[in-house]
Amino acid sequence: MNLIIRGIIQIQEITLLIWRVLRGIFRPPFYLREMIRQMDIMGFGSLTIILLTAFFTGAVLALNTGNTLQKFGVQSVSGQLVATSLIRELGPVLTCLMLAGRVGSGIAAELGSMLVSEQIDAMRALGADPIKKLVTPRIVALVTMAPALTIVCDMVGVLGGLFATISFQGQSSSVYISSAKVAVTYNEILGGLIKPTVFGFIIAIIGCYRGLSTKGGTVGVGRSTTQSVVDASILIIAVDFLLSKLIISLLLAP
Amino acid sequence: MTNKFHAIEFKEVSLAFDDNVVLDRVSFAVRYGESKVVMGGSGTGKSTLLRLALGLIKPDSGSILIDGENITDYTEEQMMEVRQKIGMVFQEGALFDSLSVYDNVAYRLREQHARESEIEPVVIRMLRFVDLEEAVDKMPNELSGGMRRRVGIARALVGSPKIILYDEPTAGLDPITARTICELALKLRDLEEVSSIFVTHRLQDIEVLASEYVVRDDFGNLVFEHEGDRMCLINTKFIMLKDGNVIFSGSDKEMRDTRDPYIRKFIDNER
Numbered sequence: 001m002n003l004i005i006r007g008i009i010q011i012q013e014i015t016l017l018i019w020r021v022l023r024g025i026f027r028p029p030f031y032l033r034e035m036i037r038q039m040d041i042m043g044f045g046s047l048t049i050i051l052l053t054a055f056f057t058g059a060v061l062a063l064n065t066g067n068t069l070q071k072f073g074v075q076s077v078s079g080q081l082v083a084t085s086l087i088r089e090l091g092p093v094l095t096c097l098m099l100a101g102r103v104g105s106g107i108a109a110e111l112g113s114m115l116v117s118e119q120i121d122a123m124r125a126l127g128a129d130p131i132k133k134l135v136t137p138r139i140v141a142l143v144t145m146a147p148a149l150t151i152v153c154d155m156v157g158v159l160g161g162l163f164a165t166i167s168f169q170g171q172s173s174s175v176y177i178s179s180a181k182v183a184v185t186y187n188e189i190l191g192g193l194i195k196p197t198v199f200g201f202i203i204a205i206i207g208c209y210r211g212l213s214t215k216g217g218t219v220g221v222g223r224s225t226t227q228s229v230v231d232a233s234i235l236i237i238a239v240d241f242l243l244s245k246l247i248i249s250l251l252l253a254p
Numbered sequence: 255m256t257n258k259f260h261a262i263e264f265k266e267v268s269l270a271f272d273d274n275v276v277l278d279r280v281s282f283a284v285r286y287g288e289s290k291v292v293m294g295g296s297g298t299g300k301s302t303l304l305r306l307a308l309g310l311i312k313p314d315s316g317s318i319l320i321d322g323e324n325i326t327d328y329t330e331e332q333m334m335e336v337r338q339k340i341g342m343v344f345q346e347g348a349l350f351d352s353l354s355v356y357d358n359v360a361y362r363l364r365e366q367h368a369r370e371s372e373i374e375p376v377v378i379r380m381l382r383f384v385d386l387e388e389a390v391d392k393m394p395n396e397l398s399g400g401m402r403r404r405v406g407i408a409r410a411l412v413g414s415p416k417i418i419l420y421d422e423p424t425a426g427l428d429p430i431t432a433r434t435i436c437e438l439a440l441k442l443r444d445l446e447e448v449s450s451i452f453v454t455h456r457l458q459d460i461e462v463l464a465s466e467y468v469v470r471d472d473f474g475n476l477v478f479e480h481e482g483d484r485m486c487l488i489n490t491k492f493i494m495l496k497d498g499n500v501i502f503s504g505s506d507k508e509m510r511d512t513r514d515p516y517i518r519k520f521i522d523n524e525r
Contacts, residue, residue, distance in 0.1 A: 118348035121310050125342040126362045127334050
């Protein structure tokens with residue numbers, strides 16, 4: 001089949017999936033317990049990798065920019081630099097790329113293997129709606145957990161930067177912290193939380209779509225898993241560009 | 255109309271995936287209390303037939319009636335009602351890997367928000383019926399292939415559906431376990447008056463389903479008997495699918511006497 005036609009069909013199917021989720025989201029049954037379980041698995045379960053990623057990213061950011069700032073004699077703003085980069089850009093994108101790799105792939109693999117082993121059909125045969133039972137809880141979990149993890153990522157990243165500036169650049173912690181505080185405004189934070197909300201939705205919907213459209217047995221599950229990570233990562237980065245433009249002109253314009 | 259006498263009825267049902275015609279104007283009916291054994295090679299649309307009856311997929315044309323109700327154009331929500339009447343036994347059991355045997359069997363009742371006090375006796379009764387009471391707390395991956403199918407049957411029986419669809423429940427099992435599965439089907443057919451479609455390509459299954467029956471003796475024990483001169487089973491009929499068409503429909507005797515080369519080859523090869 002033609003590549004373009006296939007692309008259009010996929011967009012159509014994803015739109016249909018989103019529509020079916022939205023249509024059912026306010027109608028019972030709600031499967032609250034399943035939502036909370038997914039939040040725990042996806043949110044709390046991803047905490048370790050987010051903490052590690054955030055800390056080292058913040059540290060390396062301070063390390064790399066330190067020399068340049070010193071050249072211009074403005075080493076004292078390194079706190080602001082690290083905090084702004086993290087809140088605006090690195091926090092949301094890094095967190096969500098990690099989630100795409102860890103959680104998005106897991107969703108695609110789980111739903112894909114359920115599909116090929118006829119568990120999805122069995123679910124429908126036993127009177128449950130797979131969209132409500134499987135897709136909606138995962139979307140809700142990621143849409144809420146991605147911003148929450150981003151906040152953690154931002155905070156730990158700033159701490160990582162603090163660690164690097166005091167240990168390797170001999171700056172005092174109070175200079176770093178007071179400079180970092182300048183970056184933390186309400187509009188910055190709001191802009192920094194819109195992004196992961198959107199990205200979380202993208203990761204969940206792509207993971208579910210890829211999983212539920214798995215074809216070709218166990219080999220197909222592997223293919224869906226890989227494809228979900230690739231699709232979600234590319235979409236996150238592309239959408240990040242568009243959202244950045246939008247957020248800058250709406251919230252951060254001087 | 256003859257609808258009233260049929261638990262399941264297919265009228266001129268056609269289905270194609272892209273250019274691949276799976277079913278071509280297939281018509282047949284299952285009477286109340288009757289078992290319809292569907293045979294045919296791989297990829298002849300046997301499983302598709304069951305998925306259509308359950309409304310998991312929709313036909314391109316034709317109509318499907320369940321219990322006299324035309325379900326062809328039903329929405330997913332309307333189908334949920336119809337599916338209460340149907341139990342489906344999937345090929346490999348299709349148990350939910352993340353749930354224990356107990357939770358698997360309880361699934362339908364949980365979806366209906368039944369209370370735990372109502373669920374437990376039903377689950378135990380169903381597991382006792384398939385003789386797997388001791389496996390109640392196990393996870394599906396701890397079970398053998400035959401046990402998984404039996405749990406699948408127990409799960410399908412919750413809610414006492416009067417229609418049961420078996421999708422190759424004996425495929426890949428040893429003869430003894432396969433016989434156990436067939437005996438369960440006989441018990442449901444002869445004691446519970448369940449109507450069913452039984453998809454298989456094993457001749458041993460056909461042998462059991464066509465010639466044996468089960469009765470309860472004076473002491474309440476179950477006895478399996480062979481049909482003989484005194485009585486002849488009429489509640490089991492056969493259809494054979496080939497290239498999306500029904501090429502044979504009738505009793506086992508008619509099937510054995512047929513001259514159709516494809517059916518002859520099928521019967522002789524399997525022996």
